[in-house]
Amino acid sequence: MKKYWGIFRISFQQEFAYRLNFILWRVRNVFQILLTYFLWSTVFAGPGTQIFGYDRAKILTYIFGIMIVRALVFSSRAMDVSRDIAQGDLSNYLLKPLSYLKYWFTRDVSSKVLNLIFAAVEFIVLFLILKPPFFFQGNAVALFAFTASIILAIMIYFFILFLISSIPFWTPEIGWGSHFLVTVVIIEALSGALFPINILPQGLQSLIMATPFPYLIYFPVEVYLGNIHGSALMGGLMVALAWTGVLWFGLNFIWQKGLKVYQAIGR
Amino acid sequence: MDRAIIVDNLVKNFEVTEKEPGLTGAIKSLVSPKKKEVHALKGVSFTIQPGELVGFIGPNGAGKTTTLKTLSGLLYPTSGFVEVLEFDPWERKPEFLKQISLVMGQKNQLWWDLPAIETFELNKAIYEIPTHFYQENLKELVELLDLEKLLETPVRKLSLGQRMRMELTAALLHKPKVLFLDEPTIGLDLIAQQKMRDFIYNYNSKYGATILLTSHNMDDLVDLARRVIVINEGHILFDGALEELVTKYAKEKIIKATLSKEDGIADIEKIGKVKKLAFPQVILSVPRAACAVAASELLQNFPVDDLTIEEIPIEDVIRKAFKSGLKK
Numbered sequence: 001m002k003k004y005w006g007i008f009r010i011s012f013q014q015e016f017a018y019r020l021n022f023i024l025w026r027v028r029n030v031f032q033i034l035l036t037y038f039l040w041s042t043v044f045a046g047p048g049t050q051i052f053g054y055d056r057a058k059i060l061t062y063i064f065g066i067m068i069v070r071a072l073v074f075s076s077r078a079m080d081v082s083r084d085i086a087q088g089d090l091s092n093y094l095l096k097p098l099s100y101l102k103y104w105f106t107r108d109v110s111s112k113v114l115n116l117i118f119a120a121v122e123f124i125v126l127f128l129i130l131k132p133p134f135f136f137q138g139n140a141v142a143l144f145a146f147t148a149s150i151i152l153a154i155m156i157y158f159f160i161l162f163l164i165s166s167i168p169f170w171t172p173e174i175g176w177g178s179h180f181l182v183t184v185v186i187i188e189a190l191s192g193a194l195f196p197i198n199i200l201p202q203g204l205q206s207l208i209m210a211t212p213f214p215y216l217i218y219f220p221v222e223v224y225l226g227n228i229h230g231s232a233l234m235g236g237l238m239v240a241l242a243w244t245g246v247l248w249f250g251l252n253f254i255w256q257k258g259l260k261v262y263q264a265i266g267r
Numbered sequence: 268m269d270r271a272i273i274v275d276n277l278v279k280n281f282e283v284t285e286k287e288p289g290l291t292g293a294i295k296s297l298v299s300p301k302k303k304e305v306h307a308l309k310g311v312s313f314t315i316q317p318g319e320l321v322g323f324i325g326p327n328g329a330g331k332t333t334t335l336k337t338l339s340g341l342l343y344p345t346s347g348f349v350e351v352l353e354f355d356p357w358e359r360k361p362e363f364l365k366q367i368s369l370v371m372g373q374k375n376q377l378w379w380d381l382p383a384i385e386t387f388e389l390n391k392a393i394y395e396i397p398t399h400f401y402q403e404n405l406k407e408l409v410e411l412l413d414l415e416k417l418l419e420t421p422v423r424k425l426s427l428g429q430r431m432r433m434e435l436t437a438a439l440l441h442k443p444k445v446l447f448l449d450e451p452t453i454g455l456d457l458i459a460q461q462k463m464r465d466f467i468y469n470y471n472s473k474y475g476a477t478i479l480l481t482s483h484n485m486d487d488l489v490d491l492a493r494r495v496i497v498i499n500e501g502h503i504l505f506d507g508a509l510e511e512l513v514t515k516y517a518k519e520k521i522i523k524a525t526l527s528k529e530d531g532i533a534d535i536e537k538i539g540k541v542k543k544l545a546f547p548q549v550i551l552s553v554p555r556a557a558c559a560v561a562a563s564e565l566l567q568n569f570p571v572d573d574l575t576i577e578e579i580p581i582e583d584v585i586r587k588a589f590k591s592g593l594k595k
Contacts (some may be wrong), residue, residue, distance in 0.1 A: 002392055002395070003392040003393045003395070005392070006388065006389045006391075006392030006393065007389065007392075007393075010378060010381065010385055010386075010388075010389050013381060013385065014378060014380060014381060017380035017381060017421075018380070091336070091341050091369075091371070092375075092376040094340065094341055094359065095339060095340075095341070095364065095367075095368070095369055096364060096390075096393050096394070097361035097364040097365050097393065097394060097395075098393050171284075259343065260343040261282070261343075262341070262342070262343075263281055263342070264336045264341040264342055
């Protein structure tokens with residue numbers, strides 16, 4: 001365990017190595033929040049406006065919720081895995097008594113903790129300035145379920161990203177093309193990061209809910225908002241847990257195969 | 268354990284996709300990729316005893332690096348048997364990895380943006396090195412490699428030579444019993460090369476570590492390796508002492524003479540094969556056995572000022588070894 005604590009510490013330091021870069025990235029985040037806030041405030045400007053069953057408070061909470069959940073779930077550095085494989089840098093890790101998967105998970109957790117600290121500060125400041133009609137969840141069960149769903153979401157996203165990043169074992173040239181397709185197109189649309197899944201037709205909705213994607217953003221946010229409870233909540237958590245297991249086994253299987261064809265190129 | 272490394276009939280094939288040049292080629296390879304099998308190692312066998320320092324020689328693509336990578340568990344052998352310190356490298360057991368190290372000239376493990384000491388501390392945690400052992404070891408390496416003043420400098424600001432020494436430190440903190448060095452002196456200036464060689468020599472003799480190194484630099488091999496393994500196109504051509512290699516492949520010796528007069532200089536070709544004739548200097552190549560006779564003939568029949576008998580330079584010997592290997 002101590003070795004992963006060492007990795008956690010050094011990743012944290014690494015984030016600060018380029019201070020200006022870090023600050024600019026945070027500034028971009030704040031602007032993104034402001035833009036989204038004013039966009040949706042304008043849409044819901046008329047008193048009592050309701051779209052798809054969301055009023056101003058709910059939609060703003062959904063939007064802010066997405067931002068926080070996104071920052072927690074989608075902040076992963078595991079994309080670099082594909083470069084490590086294609087350029088042979090993976091060799092450096094394979095030579096050490098270390099689990100490469102746990103190494104990246106630790107780096108992710110470290111980057112998420114950093115993200116969370118800054119996101120929290122920014123959120124409080126913006127909240128005090130804008131005073132949006134935010135919905136605070138007070139139900140302990142919902143908050144507990146929310147935490148559980150976030151942890152599952154983090155693992156599902158990590159495993160998906162790691163799986164896609166394993167493609168260069170077989171086709172080293174693939175680069176970021178597959179990442180773009182999967183992370184931007186599929187994950188953004190199907191996870192609920194662009195719009196709530198429940199605005200879609202019922203049939204399509206149930207189809208999407210059977211995939212791992214909505215458990216990344218849509219499900220945790222809805223749990224926080226208290227829109228999913230009882231058996232639907234338990235069922236959802238079970239599906240997310242099942243996907244976590246399936247992806248984990250799949251990933252191990254793929255890596256066993258991948259390492260056998262790994263060419264350790266570049267001297 | 269009487270064998271640190273056992274390699275028996277090791278075969279490694281790679282599958283590579285071939286691409287024709289240009290855009291049409293790129294599209295063609297996308298639609299129907301043309302796969303080709305590359306035979307990097309075609310049945311390599313050797314054993315190495317604990318504490319030996321062995322040099323691997325061979326041209327680019329001969330299979331040297333592939334062998335080292337297989338021995339350190341990076342590559343999955345297509346067939347054959349490999350054992351290092353009684354472990355199967357491929358399993359990459361922590362107990363195995365804690366006893367070996369592979370240093371590659373162009374792959375670095377140092378964290379680019381942070382001072383090297385951070386990577387060292389991280390390796391201490393990863394290899395679970397006890398604190399006192401780590402401090403002792405680090406102090407020794409830092410002194411030997413002359414790195415005291417550079418520990419706090421971000422790695423990206425170090426020169427290549429400094430970085431290589433840091434890499435070596437990072438790779439040796441856990442005191443590996445088996446060390447694989449791939450081109451340890453590549454890109455270094457002459458002084459840095461010598462420092463590196465001295466260090467490798469000391470590490471081997473002081474700790475009895477088993478060292479396997481590849482190099483293009485003949486000085487590395489002459490200085491360090493008592494035993495060399497010559498490898499070409501996935502086959503071992505020679506395995507034995509460096510001097511043996513010279514006597515086996517260098518069937519001739521070189522006579523260098525300085526003449527005082529140019530008279531009758533044309534007759535000199537009767538003594539041996541003329542390699543260079545630029546008065547006053549003449550260089551002859553003569554069969555090893557006939558060397559003494561040729562030298563005395565030269566002294567009797569020509570106005571010789573100075574004469575030396577030399578072995579063929581090691582580079583030429585090796586080139587010859589590769590050529591005869593190709594003929595087989």
